[in-house]
Amino acid sequence: MTKEISESQSEKLTEILRYININSSYYKRVFAEKGIDIETIKKVEDLTKIPFTTKDDLALYNDDFLCVPKSKISDFVTTSGTLSDPVAFYLTDKDVERLATNEAEAFRCANGSENDIYQLMTTIDRRFMAGLAYWMGARKMGAGMIRVGPGAPFLQWESIQRFSPTVLIAIPSFIPRLIDYALENNIDFKSSSVKSILCIGEPIRNPDFSYNELGKRITSQWGVKLYSTYASTEMGAAFTECQEGKGGHLNPDLLILEVVDEEGDIVDEGELGEVVVTTLGVEGMPLLRYKTGDLCNVYYEPCICGRNTTRLGPVVGRKQQMIKFKGTTIFPPALFDVLDTVPEIDLYQVVVSKNEFGNDEISILLTMNLETPLFKEKLHSLFKSRLRVTPLLKFITAQELNHRIFKQEKRKPEKLIYI
Amino acid sequence: MTKEISESQSEKLTEILRYININSSYYKRVFAEKGIDIETIKKVEDLTKIPFTTKDDLALYNDDFLCVPKSKISDFVTTSGTLSDPVAFYLTDKDVERLATNEAEAFRCANGSENDIYQLMTTIDRRFMAGLAYWMGARKMGAGMIRVGPGAPFLQWESIQRFSPTVLIAIPSFIPRLIDYALENNIDFKSSSVKSILCIGEPIRNPDFSYNELGKRITSQWGVKLYSTYASTEMGAAFTECQEGKGGHLNPDLLILEVVDEEGDIVDEGELGEVVVTTLGVEGMPLLRYKTGDLCNVYYEPCICGRNTTRLGPVVGRKQQMIKFKGTTIFPPALFDVLDTVPEIDLYQVVVSKNEFGNDEISILLTMNLETPLFKEKLHSLFKSRLRVTPLLKFITAQELNHRIFKQEKRKPEKLIYI
Structure with missing residues (x-):
């Protein structure tokens, strides 16, 4: 300056x-x-x-x-x-x-x-x-x-x-x-x-x-x-x-x-x-x-x-969104970035929660049409190679996922939630 | 002036x-x-x-x-x-x-x-x-x-x-x-x-x-x-x-x-x-x-x-919302006014359609919990006494009715639709 x-x-x-x-x-x-x-x-x-x-x-x-x-x-x-x-x-x-x-x-x-x-x-x-x-x-x-x-x-x-x-x-x-x-x-x-x-x-x-x-x-x-x-x-x-x-x-x-x-x-x-x-x-x-x-x-x-x-x-x-997952430090944008590389994925929500030991857990919600062994395998290895860890994958209907992400009362889509 | x-x-x-x-x-x-x-x-x-x-x-x-x-x-x-x-x-x-x-x-x-x-x-x-x-x-x-x-x-x-x-x-x-x-x-x-x-x-x-x-x-x-x-x-x-x-x-x-x-x-x-x-x-x-x-x-x-x-x-x-129903001229606000007198009714949608003869038909969508013979009878006589005609009543889930009335893409609740 x-x-x-x-x-x-x-x-x-x-x-x-x-x-x-x-x-x-x-x-x-x-x-x-x-x-x-x-x-x-x-x-x-x-x-x-x-x-x-x-x-x-x-x-x-x-x-x-x-x-x-x-x-x-x-x-x-x-x-x-x-x-x-x-x-x-x-x-x-x-x-x-x-x-x-x-x-x-x-x-x-x-x-x-x-x-x-x-x-x-x-x-x-x-x-x-x-x-x-x-x-x-x-x-x-x-x-x-x-x-x-x-x-x-x-x-x-x-x-x-x-x-x-x-x-x-x-x-x-x-x-x-x-x-x-x-x-x-x-x-x-x-x-x-x-x-x-x-x-x-x-x-x-x-x-x-x-x-x-x-x-x-x-x-x-x-x-x-x-x-x-x-x-x-x-x-x-x-x-x-x-x-x-x-x-x-x-x-x-x-x-x-x-x-x-x-x-x-x-x-x-x-x-x-x-x-x-x-x-x-x-x-x-x-x-x-x-x-x-x-x-x-x-x-x-x-x-x-x-x-x-x-x-x-x-x-x-x-700073407060830093996730310690299986010993690895991850920020949510890194997870989004991996998910955004996959052309089949149109909608996703990242859910961060604490397990019984107080450690962070990461689940990815996806649409049901993707729930095939082949796709899961592909996504697992992609996460492994890009972030060294594999979050849990959960599959729900597109309607429900849409509903979770685009809430009427929220100003922004909820790509990430903490529970 | x-x-x-x-x-x-x-x-x-x-x-x-x-x-x-x-x-x-x-x-x-x-x-x-x-x-x-x-x-x-x-x-x-x-x-x-x-x-x-x-x-x-x-x-x-x-x-x-x-x-x-x-x-x-x-x-x-x-x-x-x-x-x-x-x-x-x-x-x-x-x-x-x-x-x-x-x-x-x-x-x-x-x-x-x-x-x-x-x-x-x-x-x-x-x-x-x-x-x-x-x-x-x-x-x-x-x-x-x-x-x-x-x-x-x-x-x-x-x-x-x-x-x-x-x-x-x-x-x-x-x-x-x-x-x-x-x-x-x-x-x-x-x-x-x-x-x-x-x-x-x-x-x-x-x-x-x-x-x-x-x-x-x-x-x-x-x-x-x-x-x-x-x-x-x-x-x-x-x-x-x-x-x-x-x-x-x-x-x-x-x-x-x-x-x-x-x-x-x-x-x-x-x-x-x-x-x-x-x-x-x-x-x-x-x-x-x-x-x-x-x-x-x-x-x-x-x-x-x-x-x-x-x-x-x-x-x-x-002017264009004038309904000719069973020979009677009705404007939608008159229908709303009748429905608003009924304390049990929280949500409603008035549906105006044309029948096979090109005449106007009026249906009122209400929530399912109201679908009792007593309530239907009460509403019928209320319409009869106030407007001289009785629209058709249809009962659907509160969720569906809510969804029809409060549409995300609409600026106003849809209390009235023409189909």
Whole structure:
């Protein structure tokens, strides 16, 4: 990052620290307990004087993070709650505008312009921040948007044919279903208006930026360009790939990023670490040094695209999602990646549970039509060769599996559950 | 309506006519064919020189109504398609802003203020205009909003308990389900934060403004105030009740309203007629004298609340939804009203079909637990006494009925289907 960027970040940091010091009962308590004088924090490097904020802090003291009276709240949001109960986030009108700015910038980074038409395949309901961010961002950029929401392949294709969107915004594991629906219904998807897909919620690349199995599966069938984006409710901002596809770019106006090792020290170029964010310009619930739990490789070198902002590689896993299975450490994306290589598998759910000894167990739910000795044998050896372990396979009806994965009350398909 | 209002409307009409005359290929054709000089249309009364626009015109010449290049479209919307295939509507950025203005005004009319927190129980997905309008309106008014979306009683109550909304926005037939869920799960709904419910999509009143059976059912169990609102994608504006509950108020800045009889003549105070709208200030797809098909009683007299804008009573029916059953004319709301009086009935679907002679048939789908001779007898005589006819009763599992009514791909519960 350039000197200019870091100076501008330092200024914004000073601003938000003063704001928090007046308005956040949580951080006022932390500052008092730790004897922190925020006036001594002049630049990004000084941030280390402040302790990390964890997911547990957020859950335990949720409303203490709120910096405005509730009457100033414009939008009430909750986190997905992948690993625990959903946490509340409160957006003021200014925060909604920040979200729009963030997303318009993210769209532009992914080669978008006011001439694009976006088809939104995630929900704006269910207290979900991302769906709203996309809609606000497209409007801010002057682009068009078709708010279709999740699932419903028929309606997705009908919308594509009716309104000719240029970009889809989707959870990438939905795209093979969309392609299958087109194939089954003789829809000429290859000559559709769609040029690219903005992929959210799941990685489409390996840490070396080559497509992972899901990415390969999509692009081998459909000549579209994939852009990855990584974001979370807590950061209220996104890391989105440019056309070079070498990691998601930081928006330095909205976030200070630290990628840290187990000891909390900044990791070097290309190394894996936990993503830690300090949110700039947030009015409702600003966070200082928030540990996301997400593990990514970080790249500080300028990008070929000309941007010199820090980039993050795909999320390799979440710290709390680390599975210790038969002595091997596995993150769920590695399991997805194996399953995505198998063309026969259209639907799957990974179930992680504890056995009687408190150890992790992994089961894979698949559709009944695959339950043949040959297929089981094939999948077992694939897992063995790729991950050195073989999860348990369970076969249920396609209807039941569909029902388990695409729950009406959930915002995202449940490819992974912990029981 | 005052002289001021009608002068202001005449000005806005002149403006939109000039705009349409330049930009709408559909209306340019109509003006040419009928030899209409728009400069001779100086005031609202002159509108009769222009022919009505029908649902068929919209469907047949959909894109000919569009007045801007597609790159200027911000939001792509479709109508619900209750009676035919969905029709496309195109909103420019300015139209989205008009939607926000309309809804903020509607909220204010229903006694709302910037201190209210709205819980949205309809979707913002599925290319639905209303959901978006509510969100935009609440933000414009400076109120808060919890975007929950349809269904999911657990999530609705969790949101109410977590965020203390003051107003729910809901399809009223969902409310008995919400109350039942509270009763079954020992949720103290009577002392919740909810003060009122903005009811969309279905009437809660009789033409004399007393609550209909659904309205009675809700208010007898829950001490909340109900406000009715009537709107459609085509008008991009809403008629919303004030606290007097004497019909939905016209927003004269956004719509010119004509309520007409079969001959197309304006009906008198209190009479029933078809709602016809001319949309003011619309940039994407303005409509002139659009026949909605909705039948309402109209009230021109000033309201007790002090507003002197025209009001519409509840939608008595839709012209195309008129059922001729065993020689009797019935509109679906009359059937709903009978069914809503029966406390045992939690779920129902009205199925209208044609028999071999081309006549209408009505079946009512109910849950199996009600299939007793006593209950059937009771329902038969109720229909007989209220509507003089007895529809066919069919009993299926609650799960199947639920599945038929609350379809994931639909924006609204399907209480009525035509097959």
